Every structure is written in structure tokens, then in C-alpha cells.
Amino acid sequence: MYKPTVAGSWKGRVDVHDGEEGKRWHQGINLLNLTEAVEPADAAQPIAFLGFCCDEGVRRNQGREGAVEGPAALRQAMASFAWHLDDEVMLFDAGDVYCTNQNLEEAQKQLGRKVQALLSNTYKTIILGGGHETAYGHFLGIKQALPAGQRLGIINFDAHFDLRSYTQQSSSGTPFLQIADDLAADGAAFNYLCLGIQQASNTQKLFNTAEACGADYVFAPAMQVYNFDALRERLQQFMDQVDVLYVSIDMDVFAAAYAPGVSAPAALGVHPDMVMLLLQEIIGSGKLLTLDVVELNPKLDIDNRTAKLGAALLYHVVQQWSQV
Ligand SMILES: N=CN[C@@H](CCC(=O)O)C(=O)O
Ligand SMILES: [Mn+2]
Numbered sequence: 001m002y003k004p005t006v007a008g009s010w011k012g013r014v015d016v017h018d019g020e021e022g023k024r025w026h027q028g029i030n031l032l033n034l035t036e037a038v039e040p041a042d043a044a045q046p047i048a049f050l051g052f053c054c055d056e057g058v059r060r061n062q063g064r065e066g067a068v069e070g071p072a073a074l075r076q077a078m079a080s081f082a083w084h085l086d087d088e089v090m091l092f093d094a095g096d097v098y099c100t101n102q103n104l105e106e107a108q109k110q111l112g113r114k115v116q117a118l119l120s121n122t123y124k125t126i127i128l129g130g131g132h133e134t135a136y137g138h139f140l141g142i143k144q145a146l147p148a149g150q151r152l153g154i155i156n157f158d159a160h161f162d163l164r165s166y167t168q169q170s171s172s173g174t175p176f177l178q179i180a181d182d183l184a185a186d187g188a189a190f191n192y193l194c195l196g197i198q199q200a201s202n203t204q205k206l207f208n209t210a211e212a213c214g215a216d217y218v219f220a221p222a223m224q225v226y227n228f229d230a231l232r233e234r235l236q237q238f239m240d241q242v243d244v245l246y247v248s249i250d251m252d253v254f255a256a257a258y259a260p261g262v263s264a265p266a267a268l269g270v271h272p273d274m275v276m277l278l279l280q281e282i283i284g285s286g287k288l289l290t291l292d293v294v295e296l297n298p299k300l301d302i303d304n305r306t307a308k309l310g311a312a313l314l315y316h317v318v319q320q321w322s323q324v
């Protein structure tokens with residue numbers, strides 16, 4: 001099921017006496033209804049948010065439910081951001097795809113169709129999850145919109161590989177194996193770089209699958225500022241081998257102190273500064289096609305800390321990406 005965002009639902013601080021100088025994101029966002037035919041945006045730099053309201057992947061993966069509320073919490077955390085965007089930039093809220101009747105597969109297909117509509121019409125897209133099952137729906141749209149011959153690279157900031165077998169059923173733990181298999185069926189390469197892997201949170205079976213499908217990865221303890229030059233080089237080598245990038249940010253990559261609102265918190269997760277630095281490198285490459293933020297669980301959050309972290313990352317992503 002798809003629902004466009006209702007007018008007036010972005011609510012935030014208003015500085016009544018400051019006019020245009022007091023502008024915030026909730027006052028600049030444009031609503032985009034994807035039930036109508038999508039056309040190229042009337043802006044040089046259109047960036048669209050699209051929500052995937054879904055708990056079903058996490059439920060099937062024996063996780064703690066609540067990710068269905070992720071898109072609303074991220075919008076709320078972004079609403080009062082001060083507007084510092086150039087005139088050629090337009091922000092759009094393209095509504096939400098909902099998973100209904102536990103029919104994850106149908107919801108992922110619908111998400112794919114909406115992503116395709118946006119990407120094919122020049123929008124830079126930011127998908128607000130949902131559990132990590134968001135990634136497979138997101139990919140279905142990327143696959144359709146990707147020009148022939150373009151090599152796709154996937155960078156996943158995550159404590160987990162999410163390469164579980166989906167023979168029994170797909171879930172939030174399976175999206176990247178589903179993607180690998182889809183790409184293989186099309187004769188395309190699976191270029192997958194996982195940043196922030198926790199050894200203790202991935203079984204030997206998952207490491208074996210990662211090796212079998214040629215996944216590259218960096219362990220969380222190596223994601224430190226002292227190691228930045230080596231990380232940047234590794235990232236650069238990965239990006240040199242592809243034409244476009246899909247970046248996924250699973251909020252459980254961060255240390256639980258920064259991101260308590262996730263199904264599977266990582267006590268010794270990554271510091272947000274490290275992810276920010278790497279995101280800057282990625283956006284600076286000019287290859288970023290689309291991005292998602294997943295696994296935010298507002299039910300488990302503390303004072304919206306995790307939602308605010310996800311939103312703060314998106315603030316910087318939007319600032320930089322709109323200038324590339
Ligand atoms: N998307 C989440 N993936 C993790 C969850 C781990 C957990 O719940 O402990 C996984 O399947 O490995
Ligand atoms: Mn994940």
C-alpha cells in the first residue's frame with residue numbers, strides 16, 4: 001500500500017519574525033504524490049525522501065519490532081533543520097510504502113516501482129526504512145532504473161552482513177544475498193562492501209557466504225580515525241571499480257551509546273564521526289545514486305537519540321550531495 005504525505009504533516013519550529021532567513025526544512029519541503037505520473041522535477045537538484053513502513057523483515061528475523069515507525073521519526077527529527085540549501089535545490093517528500101498483511105514481497109515490489117519512478121526522473125533518492133528488508137525493495141527499483149552497462153557498487157554500513165539464506169523466507173537478514181543472486185541471474189557483478197562488521201554478531205556461516213559471494217568488509221574495531229587513511233584508500237579502490245553507488249546505513253552499525261533505538265544494538269559499534277568522514281568521501285566521488293537509512297526502531301530509542309543521529313547524517317548528506 002502507498003500513501004502520499006498529507007499536507008501539514010511536517011511540523012517544526014517557526015521563527016515568525018525572521019521571514020526567509022528563518023526558514024527550516026518543514027517550511028521548504030514539497031509534497032510529491034507517486035500515485036500520479038512522475039515527471040522530472042523542475043529543479044537542478046531534486047532530492048526525494050520516500051518511506052518504507054515495515055516491520056515484517058525484522059519480525060521474520062526474530063528481531064524486536066518497531067522499525068515500521070522509522071520513517072515518521074526521521075521526518076520529525078529533520079523537520080526543524082535550518083535551511084541552508086542553494087536555490088537550485090528542492091526537497092521532496094514522496095510519501096510512504098506500507099507493508100500490509102505481512103506481505104513483505106509485495107511491499108518490496110511496490111517500493112521498487114516507486115524508487116524506479118523517482119530515479120528515472122532525475123531525483124536523488126533517500127529511502128527511510130523500515131528494517132533492512134528495505135534494501136531489497138530499494139534494489140528492485142535501482143535495477144530497473146540503472147542504465148545498461150553501468151556497474152553498481154553497494155556500500156553497507158552495518159554490524160551485520162545480512163547475507164542469510166532466504167530459501168525458507170526472506171527477512172531483514174537476507175536482502176544482500178537476494179541482491180547477489182538477482183545480479184548473478186542477470187550476469188552482473190555483486191560489488192559489496194560492508195563497513196563496521198561485528199565478528200561476534202555474524203556466524204561462521206555468514207563469513208563463509210560473504211567469502212563465497214566475494215563480499216569485501218571492514219571490522220568495526222578498524223573503523224577508527226587513526227586508521228582513516230587506510231580506510232579511505234580501501235574505499236577509493238572499491239569505488240574505482242564501479243560506476244554508481246547504492247549506500248545503505250543500518251543504524252546498528254553505531255555504538256549503542258549513539259544508537260540505542262535499533263533491534264540489535266552494538267555495544268562496541270562505530271563512532272558517528274567515522275561514518276560521516278566516509279560518507280563525505282563517497283559523496284565526493286560523484287557516484288552516489290541512492291541511499292537509505294534503515295533499522296531505526298523508535299520504540300526502543302532514548303530521547304530520539306537514534307532518530308536524531310540518522311537525521312543529522314541525512315542533513316550532511318543532503319548539504320553535500322546537492323552540490324555534486
Ligand atoms: N538486519 C538485521 N540483521 C541481523 C540481526 C541480528 C540480530 O537480531 O541479532 C542479522 O540477521 O544478522
Ligand atoms: Mn542490516
Ligand SMILES: [Mn+2]
Pocket residue numbers: 158159160250252253264295
Ligand atoms: Mn545490522
